[in-house]
Structures are given as structure tokens and as C-alpha cells.
Amino acid sequence: MIDFLFILEIIAVITGVYSVWLTKKENVMLYPVGILSVTLWIYLCWVGNLFGQSIINVFFFVMNLYGWYNWQSKDNSRQLKIRINKNNFIENLMVILAIIFLSAIIYLAISKFQIENANQFFVVLESIITGMNFVAMWLMAWKRIEHWFLWIIGDMMCIPLFIYKDYTIGVIQFTVFVVLAYLGYKDWKMKLKNA
Secondary structure: OOOHHHHHHHHHHHHHHHHHHHHHOOOOOHHHHHHHHHHHHHHHHHHOOOHHHHHHHHHHHHHHHHHHHHHHOEOOOOOEOOOOEOOOHHHHHHHHHHHHHHHHHHHHHHHOOOOOOOOHHHHHHHHHHHHHHHHHHHHHHOOEOOHHHHHHHHHHHHHHHHHHOOOHHHHHHHHHHHHHHHHHHHHHHHHHHHO
16 A cells, blocks of 8 residues: 555655746746645655754745745836846845854754754754755745755755655655756856846
8 A cells, every 4th residue: 555645745746846847947837836845845844753844845835925926027018027137245145144044043943843862963954954945945036046056055955854754755856956956057047148
């Protein structure tokens, strides 16, 4: 008999990979597909005691709604308001500070939910990943090219976390995400150069 959680994990992975592929293509349909994926991951991570990952997926849900709206917003001449762009030095400094601040806040929040003998390395790792992903999702909603770097780093950090929790399909997903994020960065860099 096939495990129900395994089926949900497969659906979450397929829709997650597809939403990243759509992001790479700068296709706004990434958002409804992403909403389905993160809804499934909220549940899977919660039942797997990955509370930080569950929290990040709630944030992803909200940011998918926001990004969906933002990517479709048009100015008075009916042109899309949001275009691929890159941060300046000060904005990148703010990104780093936001990641540090959010990671600390998230650590304090999720450490209260951890079981008594939780491996603190993974609690800290999960906090950093979650803080980084919060910022990456915000940058993605504004089509900032730097979001790809944060996804690459965060997804690479998720691999050992999901190995630890025996989410094998999730490990494959994050490996594919790293490759897609790299390809997405290359595509967006070319679009920015040609703009």
C-alpha cells in the first residue's frame, strides 16, 4: 500500500519544480502552481516536525498571492510595472541584515516547538534557511535577480535537512531546484542585459 504522505510529497515536489520552471520563464502562472505546492509542504513539514519549513511555506503562500498580484500590475500606459532588475550595494546590505535578523527571530520562535532532544544544528540550519527564503521570496515578487542566489544557497542547505528527515523525494526536489535556480539566474541575467 502506498503511503498517503509519500503521495502528497510527490505532488508537492512536481508542482514545486514546475513553479520554479515557470519562474525561470518569467511566467506568472508560477504563482497558482506554487500555491498548491506550498500548501502541501505546510502540512508535510508540520507533521515531520520541521516547524521552520512549515512557517516558511505559510509565508510562501502569502507571498505567492502578493507576487501574483504584483507581477500583473500595470502602469497608466498598460505596461507591466515590475521588470527584472538588480539591487544596488545598499539594498544588498539590507538583504544580508534582513536574513540575519529574520534567522534569529525564527530560531527563537521555532526552538519553542522542538522536541526535547532535537538536534540543535538542524534547528539553527532551519532558521537560517527560513530567514533566507523569506528574503528570497520578497525579492522574487519584485523580480530582483539576486533572489536566484538566495534560492541556490537555501536549496543547497535544505538538502541535508531533508536527508535527516528522510524526505527522499524532497532531497531530489531541492537538487533540481539548485539546477533550475542557476539556469533561471542565467536567463534573467540575459534578459536584464538585453533590456
